[in-house]
Amino acid sequence: QVQLVESGGGSVQAGGSLRLSCAASGDTHSRNCMAWFRQAPGKEREGVAAFYPGGGSIHYADSVKGRFTISQDNDKNTIYLQMNLLNPEDTAMYYCAAGRWCGPEWYRDERYNYWGQGTQVTVSS
DSSP, rough: EEEEEEEEEEEEEETTEEEEEEEEOOOGGSEEHHHHHHHHTTTTTTEEEEEEETSOEEEEEEETTEEEEEEOOSSSEEEEEESSOOOGOOOOEEEEEEEEEOSSTOGGGGGEEEEEEEEEEEEEO
C-alpha cells in the first residue's frame, strides 16, 4: 500500500554533493518513520538516517553526521537526503525505506516494511 521511488543518484568527485529524493505514496500511517539505507558491494546494508515526517527525533549514522541531512517537503510526500563532503566510502546503492516506528533501533532494516528500488551513488577520488 506504500510505494517509494528514489531518484537523484549519480557520480561525483570526492568533496562534492548530491541530493537524493524519495517520492512516497500510500497509507500515511504505514510510513510514520522514513529512513535512508545504503549497501556497498560485499558489505551489509546499513542505516544512514531516519526521522518521523510528522515531527520528532532525527537519527544519523556516526559516519555521516555533520555531512548528511534528512528532510521533507511541506506536503510530507517527498523525503530528501542532502549529502555533502562526499568521499569514496559513501559509494553505495541508496534505498528509501518506510515503517511504522523508528525508535532507538532505527538502524535495523527489519523494522521497515517498504523499500524503494534504490539509486546508485558513486564517489571517485
